[in-house]
Amino acid sequence: xxxxxxxxxxxxxxxxxxxxxxxxxxxxxxxxxxxxxxxxxxxxxxxxxxxxxxxxxxxxxxxxxxxxxxxxxxxxxxxxxxxxxxxxxxxxxxxxxxxxxxxxxxxxxxxxxxxxxxxxxxxxxxxxxxxxxxxxxxxxxxxxxxxxxxxxxxxxxxxxxxxxxxxxxxxxxxxxxxxxxxxxxxxxxxxxxxxxxxxxxxxxxxxxxxxxxxxxxxxxxxxxxxxxxxxxxxxxxxxxxxxxxxxxxxxxxxxxxxxxxxxxxxxxxxxxxxxxxxxxxxxxxxxxxxxxxxxxxxxxxxxxxxxxxxxxxxxxxxxxxxxxxxxxxxxxxxxxxxxx
Numbered sequence: 001x002x003x004x005x006x007x008x009x010x011x012x013x014x015x016x017x018x019x020x021x022x023x024x025x026x027x028x029x030x031x032x033x034x035x036x037x038x039x040x041x042x043x044x045x046x047x048x049x050x051x052x053x054x055x056x057x058x059x060x061x062x063x064x065x066x067x068x069x070x071x072x073x074x075x076x077x078x079x080x081x082x083x084x085x086x087x088x089x090x091x092x093x094x095x096x097x098x099x100x101x102x103x104x105x106x107x108x109x110x111x112x113x114x115x116x117x118x119x120x121x122x123x124x125x126x127x128x129x130x131x132x133x134x135x136x137x138x139x140x141x142x143x144x145x146x147x148x149x150x151x152x153x154x155x156x157x158x159x160x161x162x163x164x165x166x167x168x169x170x171x172x173x174x175x176x177x178x179x180x181x182x183x184x185x186x187x188x189x190x191x192x193x194x195x196x197x198x199x200x201x202x203x204x205x206x207x208x209x210x211x212x213x214x215x216x217x218x219x220x221x222x223x224x225x226x227x228x229x230x231x232x233x234x235x236x237x238x239x240x241x242x243x244x245x246x247x248x249x250x251x252x253x254x255x256x257x258x259x260x261x262x263x264x265x266x267x268x269x270x271x272x273x274x275x276x277x278x279x280x281x282x283x284x285x286x287x288x289x290x291x292x293x294x295x296x297x298x299x300x301x302x303x304x305x306x307x308x309x310x311x312x313x314x315x316x317x318x319x320x321x322x323x324x325x326x327x328x329x330x331x332x333x334x335x336x337x338x339x340x
Contacts, residue, residue: 051067088117090117202229206238209260212232251276251277261282
């Protein structure tokens with residue numbers, strides 16, 4: 001029987017197209033007025049990893065941007081915000097109701113933060129109502145607990161914002177749905193084989209810049225859906241200790257960017273003698289990212305093979321990817337108890 005998760009993963013090309021068609025480019029640059037000196041990007045769980053990717057894209061666009069989990073922003077006079085009155089808080093939440101994210105928004109307002117922008121799948125949510133600018137992907141709403149098309153669609157929105165800020169041609173976004181369809185088709189047989197390899201019992205995901213957040217989300221998906229030990233690292237940091245974990249029972253999945261390919265591929269050459277299974281996304285083969293899609297637009301494409309790996313690993317182990325163990329789709333806490 002087809003799971004909700006599988007349907008949601010495979011629906012991404014269509015959902016991305018709907019998301020792109022619903023964007024208003026006029027709102028992208030208007031959210032970043034001349035008084036904005038810093039951008040703080042926040043979320044929880046998957047959306048914190050998305051925040052890391054978004055902050056890197058904004059830095060590439062020339063802004064000072066930092067990603068922090070919402071739980072780090074809810075109860076301090078916040079020394080991290082050097083100039084709250086010149087800071088935009090970009091809050092990301094699939095549901096738009098996550099307790100820590102809403103607490104972070106409220107705290108940011110209380111210390112005089114300049115403005116709040118939101119990326120969500122629910123334009124009528126509490127977060128959307130609290131924001132000055134809202135970018136939404138309602139077609140990406142999911143029945144599954146683990147985020148797949150919601151994460152990638154919100155990543156597409158963030159890429160559009162970053163592309164506009166750096167003066168990129170937003171027409172490049174329209175190449176994403178077809179590229180996604182192709183990658184899903186080509187990647188699935190390989191990822192099914194990798195997922196079913198009983199000799200591989202741990203996975204490491206590597207990425208640099210905006211792709212580190214994507215690598216982290218790939219790690220989380222594999223843990224959530226298939227209960228498989230996995231970790232994520234900045235590509236070149238892997239040499240500094242974590243590489244000691246490499247052996248014949250490990251797999252390294254490297255997200256290779258065109259800008260840093262020579263450096264990132266050198267890390268893989270260092271790993272190769274240890275017998276570790278090496279998989280690259282972004283270069284030649286089943287997981288190739290089209291070279292004509294600009295780097296600011298491409299992060300969501302890197303995620304697709306990682307989602308397939310998690311799905312197939314879960315199915316192969318007889319687990320239900322729609323309902324990961326111990327987890328719920330939305331985290332809502334008693335805010336008064338949490339703050340006390």
